[in-house]
Amino acid sequence: MNEKDGKKVARIILGGALIAAGISHLTVARREFRAQVPDEVPLKKDDTVVYSGIAEIALGSSLVLTNEKHQKTIGKVAAAFFTAVFPGNISQFVHKRNAFGLDTDRKRFVRLFFQPVLVYWALKSTNNA
Numbered sequence: 001m002n003e004k005d006g007k008k009v010a011r012i013i014l015g016g017a018l019i020a021a022g023i024s025h026l027t028v029a030r031r032e033f034r035a036q037v038p039d040e041v042p043l044k045k046d047d048t049v050v051y052s053g054i055a056e057i058a059l060g061s062s063l064v065l066t067n068e069k070h071q072k073t074i075g076k077v078a079a080a081f082f083t084a085v086f087p088g089n090i091s092q093f094v095h096k097r098n099a100f101g102l103d104t105d106r107k108r109f110v111r112l113f114f115q116p117v118l119v120y121w122a123l124k125s126t127n128n129a
Contacts, residue, residue, distance in 0.1 A: 018060025025053025035099035075126025
């Protein structure tokens, strides 16, 4: 597999994961996602989960379906999204909220290091150069 094909596969996997996560925001994992919404968000927690789920479905679909001309832009938007939701992960850690099997401080802390991986993945898989 050449580098271009590898990036395409990585982009489609990331897009598919976002679509799946977005659907779970709206359905089976709604309660779990509420644990990640920081108290400072000025919306109802459930509304925040729904809106972020819709955004994830749209973003994931864009990653999967975008043409080469727009991939870099979509990658930057995805990276910005992953950066924007990071405070939710920090809030979950700080407030010791259990969700998604993250039921210890150590698990919640280790998870924080995955967010930069998502940012990198979004940028690298959509960089045409």
